[in-house]
Amino acid sequence: MSLPNTHSKSLIQWHLAENCRDLPWKSEKDPYKIWLSEILLQQTKAEAVVPYYNKILKHFPTIQLLAAAKEQKIFQLWQGLGYYSRCRNLILTAKWISEENSGLFPNTYEGLLALKGIGPYTASAVASFAFNLPYAVVDGNVYRIIARLLASAIPIDSAEGKKYFQEKATALMDKKNPAIYNQAIMDLGATICKPKNPLCLQCPWHKYCKAFSTKTVEKFPIKSKKLIIKKRHFHYLVFDDGKHLYIRKRIGNDIWKDLHEFALIETDDEKIGISFDRNPSASVFQQQLTHQKITAYFYVMLQKVLRKTITEYGLEKVAYENLENYAMPKVILDFLHQNKYL
């Protein structure tokens, strides 16, 4: 049975009933707050975003205050959330809007799309939530719902899939109520049309769902790419003079760009080719990332090679009590906590 033209009504009714997730940015109309929430939400579960959203807004209630803030402060607030390029782009866009665009958010899809850190999803989200413009959001939830609804074998992570599902999402949307419709379909995906164990009988669309009628719901969506996890070995040289540690900011296109760490030697395995006195109680920490598994070895170094290493690595001398002002990867924080630096 194909979808009746009342489908958006039943979805919005489902959303109004009792199923609406209660999140701090719901029904927010300030473009700044909507934008901030959407950047935080990229590839991140809503529940994980809540404390970051509240914390950042408390420090920076307006985009002008965010734009005027010290970068380091913003990274510090972002610490732990991941995907740090979002934070860099957040800063760039805040400055552009505040300083080059009179503090005004673009109020068109194209204008939003041109901003750093904003792609098709976020442009549609801000356009619909802030300006009630008829652009359909296509996030992971929407890909899953439509793939199941149509039992589509088109891989969602292909160029064809991107175009196909965007078109289908646009056709399905209630153009008169884009904001509420977009909220509703994402809530449906997050609470009912879940990746595993979906609650199909509670879904307002289950009678029209091809995957449900053929008992193939969990086969969709289809993905074509396989995840490859790379193993990496990070050897960290820890210089501690009794009052300070020596760290530096990561640069280049790699994980943890703009975050701080100790002097690093990366190798292909657990062996490190230089000879120095290794602290017998030196720690080893592992961190599992989506696409990499990091093993970090921490070596407490002798002071006699400090000067040479500072020059070689461009290390910055930071007093213990100031370490909290530097954003760092989780694995570094784990080390600092275990050794009572923080």
Place this chain on the structure above:
DNA sequence: AAGACGGGGTT
């Protein structure tokens, strides 16, 4: 078109 990018929660 394909890879890279974090960290945490579920299953």
Place this chain on the structure above:
DNA sequence: AACCCAGTCTT
């Protein structure tokens, strides 16, 4: 361990 998350940018 594999998969996913209110995706975007770089190569």
